[in-house]
Amino acid sequence: MSAKFVSNRDETIPLFESPMLERLTHIHPATPVVVFLPIAGWFAWKGLQSGSWFMVAGLILAGLLFWTLTEYSLHRWVFHYQPTSGIGQKLHFLMHGIHHDYPQDHTRLVMPPPVSLPLAALFGFAFRGLFGVQYPAIFAGFLLGYVIYDTTHYATHHWKMKSPIGQYLREYHLRHHYRDDDLGYGVSSPLWDYVFRTVARRTRADRQPA
Template sequence: MAKRMFISNKDETIRLFKNPILEYFSHIHPATPIVVYLPASIAMLYLAYNRISIPDILWSFVAGVFIWTIFEYAFHRWVFHYDPKSETGKRIHFLVHGIHHDYPRDSTRLVMPLLVSLPLAVLFFFIFQWVFEPYNYSIFAGFIIGYISYDSIHYATHHMKMQGKIGRFLKEYHLRHHYNDEHTAYGVSNPLWDYVFKTVPPHIEKEKETQVL
């Protein structure tokens, strides 16, 4: 993928669709994932409580968060950063993720629109029900919390002064993905799978080596 010729550093937006309904739903308040999905996660835990033991709820919930981290990395790297060849493919890619790299501070398009996240949530609910029953509810609850954490951290990296060692690290890590090399640092909520697949930004690796020495 060629180096980007334009990156806006303002909290500004552009019109994507002529259709006013599509345009409206392409914007989303950053608190929406919490408002919509946190109650869903709590409901899943309640359903799990009526089916399995508390220890089983705990480990399967953590497993759900872990599964989210895999999805987060894979979706960001191989879907959001797919390099299309056709003009139609390039247009679709821009609508899906390219616009975020051109306008990374657009606060109305920082979290996933419900038109995208809801179908994905339904899809994973049924996949987990098929694969992980009777632990599917608690695994799905953890998966949802992983998603909420991802979108919340993503918004914070672009619009908040993140505090603490971990907060500052995550902010710098993600902004390097935007402003230095978009082919590294695919993890937003954590860098785990970047280390596994060797897509950690070079300066992070060098700093790690220096600390060891």
């Protein structure tokens, strides 16, 4: 995947001839908040049925931490995997390549619910098998992490982030797009970039597109 882009304007290209399939690829950026935040809240409430506030808070933080590792892993080893087959290349473009070609397209910055909901269910079942009665709170933190990730990702491309943390995250993610897409895989946090030595460091030559 090249760090270059086709267009840096808020525009896109059609992916499907079917109007219905094409519509499913254009998602309002608030969708993850509307869909997953209530689900995360419900699982947090379920966690409180079998544990104290203190314990549930700790498990939610553990789920958040696990999300950051999942975010990094998916971005680096799935979204940036370089397939060699024709169908693999097409799937890769649909999944992530189009975002690098059209990074400012605001309608294709979050995952469509027909994809994100089944994936969330798979993680939920896995957590249930791994953590037993403690899984609801961990899963709540994991889903909260996903909401934070998608919101942060949209913000780095389309919001004028004025806080020091917001400015840092925005500049950090834009280095991934416009300077070197083999670095800076963390979006909501650079933690695992430091662990795996893929930090997108700032240099004097940085010139971030607006």
